[in-house]
Amino acid sequence: MISIDNAFSILEDTVSPLKEMEVSLLEARNHVLAETLYSSINMPPFRxxxxxxxxxxxxxxxxxxxxxxxxxxxxxxxxxxxxxxxxxxxxxxxxxxxxxxxxxxxxxxxxxxxxxxxxxxxxxxxxQIGAQISKADVALTINTFLNAAAIGFLAGLGFTSVKVYKKPTVGIVVTGNELVSAGDFLPNGKIYESNAIMLQTALYNGNFEVVSLYKIKDDFESTKTILRKAILENDVVLVSGGISVGDYDFVESALKSIEVETLFYKVNQKPGKPLFVGKQKDKIIFALPGNPAANLTCFYIYVLPTLQRRSGIESSYVSKQSKTITHDFIVDNSRCQFLKALVVADQVTLLSHQDSSMLDTFALSNALVYLPNGNYKLIKGDKVVVYTI
Missing domain, CATH: 2.170.190.11 (Molybdopterin biosynthesis moea protein, domain 3.)
Incomplete structure (x- = not known):
């Protein structure tokens, strides 16, 4: 088991942008510019x-x-x-x-x-002529995120295509014989599958739209076959569940059998301890915990920054945000924690139902608060590290 800081360092050393590609201006939306662009005209071109x-x-x-x-x-x-x-x-x-x-x-x-x-x-x-930009001046620099205003600005300068960093395609692999699709009959002992659509939504909210879904049964050969296919077809693969140490958790052994290199497995954190990250050539594989809240926590802390970095966004795994906590809180944990929280202005409140299986208060949160492990007490007004989500 490794520390959160070590996990971050490994990812920072491993993850780099994907290749450049030339696309039309409309296709370039929500991508990161892979070149510095210069204006070929004055804007406006006349008084x-x-x-x-x-x-x-x-x-x-x-x-x-x-x-x-x-x-x-x-x-x-x-x-x-x-x-x-x-x-x-x-x-x-x-x-x-x-x-x-x-x-x-x-x-x-x-x-x-x-x-x-x-x-x-x-x-x-x-x-005046050139009041906005003069001919030959820098229009946008490399690594600029192309939002709606940037696309409009470039169109006004006469651009029709630009070079951007490719955005990663993402495969979501869902494991678990206990899972039933929402809307189907729910037999005793089964639960409705929710992680796939949850991860899809989080990806779409992050402007990652090319997402493929894969489902596997809890047996070694099926797990190995589907994982090999998902890795072949995608730049980043997210495996939901099957990474713990139960008799029917085959993800780790299947990844090893198809020669996925382990970057790290198990992190000293709560929730999300059984997180696995590996690579195969230039493909990145995350095996996320099956419990929904742990799954989504690992997505925001590890997966989303990785996808952003692969897209050319200069994203950091380490949050530099801090907020003032609105209440006292006792920490007594051997593992570092990411706790569901609500940020309002410059203040943050920890929410209830922090269990790794519970999404009800996660649905009301807009942040995760990072608390180092140990035995100590936070006093109302103290500063805590915050990851906005």
Whole structure:
């Protein structure tokens, strides 16, 4: 059995991003950029009106003559003389001979006459050429996560495809003869299977969408065959259950028989002690505890950062967040603990039902609190390490 810190160190030394690939801009969403991009244009590429109003050629009076109109996408090519104005709309090109745009709410219009309520300063309400970015400047740097705004920004600069890090495909392998699919008849001695859909949901919430499901019976040959198939077809494999030391827990021996290298097995933590992590070439295999709360805890602490790192996200296994605990709490444990908790603002409250099989309060939590092993008492107001989930 190894410490949590040692487990983290092993994963940090092992896990690296997958290969780069060129994809369309839409396909690049929720990926990590694998190159630094430079703008090929100025943005905006012309002097642009910031609002609906009138572009004016400034003179000493507040009265102007309206001589035309500029819609978005059009160009007004004639030269304005001092005291002349053109109606203009948001996003339209401001004529070179105009020095400001007065918003429509600050004028009075009578036929072709425009009366300003006040004098206006030069370049008011005009977006200058390159105000957002100049040609040849860095648009986005390598390792940027491409959210909706990033995709829109790149599209506005004319990009149609980019290089990103491949996101890992994930296989979920469910073990256990005692499991029955939800909706089916539940015989005595059986339970409904919940870990697969729970892990799928956690993966989708983390923007990992290519997920395959596998089910195996509790026998050695079936376990070995399905594990070999799942590892062949996926970048990361999550095995749910079958990793403990019972007579019908075949996952560890099956992984060894198909030559999966053990990185570590059993961690000094609660819940989630029987966690196994191994690799085969560039594939990473997690064998997670079967108890649902232990399963999900190991997912958030070990699996999710691994998937992020494989995707090019600079994710750390060690949390640097701390919050103030809202109550006293006695720690008396030989293993380090990850406890279900609720964070509100800068405060955290430990929840009830911390048993590794219980999901009811996990469903209400938004964090896990890490507590080192030992015998000590936390006092209300103390700081504790928090993993948000």
């Amino acid at each position: 642009q009106s910031n609002m609906d109003g009138f572009a004016i050629c400034i003179h000493d009076l507040l009265l102007y003559t309206i001589v035309g109109e500029v819609k978005a996408g059009d160009i007004y090519s004639e030269e304005l003389q001092p005291g002349q104005a053109v109606k203009i709309f948001t996003g339209a090109a401001v004529p070179d001979s105009a020095q400001a745009v007065i918003q429509i709410e600050k004028v009075t219009i009578t036929n072709t006459q425009l009366l300003l309520q006040e004098n206006i300063k030069l370049e008011t309400n005009i977006r």
